[in-house]
Amino acid sequence: MNRKTIKSFDDNHLNLSLWQQLIFLFESVRGYELFGLKQHPSDFNLVRAEYINSRVRLLALLFAVLTPLWIPVDYLILPWEHFQQMVVARIVFSLVLLWLWVRTSYIHSLDKARTRLVVLMVTPALFHLSTQFILGEYLLDERLASYTFLPFLIIAIHCVFPLTLKEGILLASFTIITLSTDELIQQRILTLASLNNLWLLGVIMGIAIWAQLSQLHMQLKLFEQATTDSLTRLLNRRSFMSLVENELSRAERYHRPLTMALFDLDFFKKVNDTYGHQAGDKVLIRFAELLKEELRTTDIIGRFGGEEFIVALPETSVTEAYKVIERILTNCRQQVVEVDEHRIQFTASAGLGEVLVDVLSSINHVDEALYSAKENGRDQVALVKASRSLAE
Numbered sequence: 001m002n003r004k005t006i007k008s009f010d011d012n013h014l015n016l017s018l019w020q021q022l023i024f025l026f027e028s029v030r031g032y033e034l035f036g037l038k039q040h041p042s043d044f045n046l047v048r049a050e051y052i053n054s055r056v057r058l059l060a061l062l063f064a065v066l067t068p069l070w071i072p073v074d075y076l077i078l079p080w081e082h083f084q085q086m087v088v089a090r091i092v093f094s095l096v097l098l099w100l101w102v103r104t105s106y107i108h109s110l111d112k113a114r115t116r117l118v119v120l121m122v123t124p125a126l127f128h129l130s131t132q133f134i135l136g137e138y139l140l141d142e143r144l145a146s147y148t149f150l151p152f153l154i155i156a157i158h159c160v161f162p163l164t165l166k167e168g169i170l171l172a173s174f175t176i177i178t179l180s181t182d183e184l185i186q187q188r189i190l191t192l193a194s195l196n197n198l199w200l201l202g203v204i205m206g207i208a209i210w211a212q213l214s215q216l217h218m219q220l221k222l223f224e225q226a227t228t229d230s231l232t233r234l235l236n237r238r239s240f241m242s243l244v245e246n247e248l249s250r251a252e253r254y255h256r257p258l259t260m261a262l263f264d265l266d267f268f269k270k271v272n273d274t275y276g277h278q279a280g281d282k283v284l285i286r287f288a289e290l291l292k293e294e295l296r297t298t299d300i301i302g303r304f305g306g307e308e309f310i311v312a313l314p315e316t317s318v319t320e321a322y323k324v325i326e327r328i329l330t331n332c333r334q335q336v337v338e339v340d341e342h343r344i345q346f347t348a349s350a351g352l353g354e355v356l357v358d359v360l361s362s363i364n365h366v367d368e369a370l371y372s373a374k375e376n377g378r379d380q381v382a383l384v385k386a387s388r389s390l391a392e
């Protein structure tokens with residue numbers, strides 16, 4: 001039996017062990033998502049991909065334009081032979097980045113954005129290596145001090161990207177290893193000068209990763225605010241609709257069933273009027289939790305407004321969905337929400353049907369079915385009329 005009660009958050013929190021409280025804190029600052037241990041929603045990934053891509057483009061263009069501008073300085077301070085080689089290196093580097101700028105005009109996946117980011121970071125690292133190779137011992141000349149700054153600049157630039165801890169560490173390590181290739185080959189990596197450089201690169205990398213995490217955290221928060229209902233943490237109507245639109249395209253392409261159910265809590269006004277609005281909110285939260293518990297992670301759950309909830313079940317026929325909805329309504333009857341000395345019980349009604357042709361009219365149909373469930377006495381599920389289930 002699935003009999004559950006809700007206590008206030010503070011009661012629950014006080015009973016937690018130190019370890020549980022730490023886990024709670026970790027979760028509340030979105031630790032799993034920031035560390036890259038939990039997948040972000042697919043539409044968030046697309047937003048992040050676009051964000052990363054636009055920065056890759058901007059930086060590629062900036063590097064491509066600025067690098068050749070240094071040629072007059074090369075001319076003034078480098079011997080002719082080195083100058084020629086540096087000009088070639090600068091032009092090649094600039095062309096690669098221009099190519100990256102042109103290629104990155106369109107994005108449709110996070111993986112692509114990540115690959116472009118790696119190319120953006122590795123290209124200047126390779127340019128730096130070629131500089132080391134061309135100038136060699138000449139770099140010890142004080143006038144060429146600025147030619148050794150590039151690695152620090154490259155690592156510092158990592159901070160403009162919203163990355164998870166895992167991505168940030170991988171990318172920065174990859175860049176640092178590329179930057180150190182020369183010293184690794186010549187076995188100079190353990191000299192004091194090299195270790196000093198590595199230490200400084202490590203510090204800048206730490207700061208850059210912190211900035212990346214802060215950006216990602218902010219983006220996750222904004223995304224959540226834009227797509228979820230703040231009370232129940234379910235999808236809001238707009239993001240529910242957009243996810244179901246995608247799911248409907250998939251269902252049509254692969255000829256798979258997609259069903260939808262609209263729930264409405266029965267006599268909810270009475271709960272508010274009798275026990276107060278906060279008690280009503282707790283009932284809404286409990287019902288949202290019940291939906292999350294009873295449905296699959298692939299199902300789409302949203303708060304449609306007020307005391308109405310909506311779910312879409314991919315890969316599920318109406319017959320299968322009917323059993324699921326009945327199970328939810330049965331469990332709903334067994335829920336108890338404790339508010340002060342009161343124990344509130346509640347029921348729900350539902351309309352159920354297949355999603356066909358377009359999402360909006362399917363919602364209208366399940367809404368009509370819900371209406372008949374209410375008319376027939378509530379606390380039950382009603383199906384969209386058979387004729388409606390055929391594509392109209």
Ligand SMILES: Nc1nc2c(ncn2[C@@H]2O[C@H](COP(=O)(O)OP(=O)(O)OP(=O)(O)O)[C@@H](O)[C@H]2O)c(=O)[nH]1
Binds near residue numbers: 265266305374
């Ligand atoms: N506590 C709380 N109440 C809400 C919220 N959103 C809507 N409501 C209330 O939900 C109630 C809905 O009432 P009605 O539409 O009359 O429906 P009902 O009382 O559930 O009756 P039936 O649907 O016919 O069974 C209204 O009193 C709204 O104020 C919310 O976020 N929190």
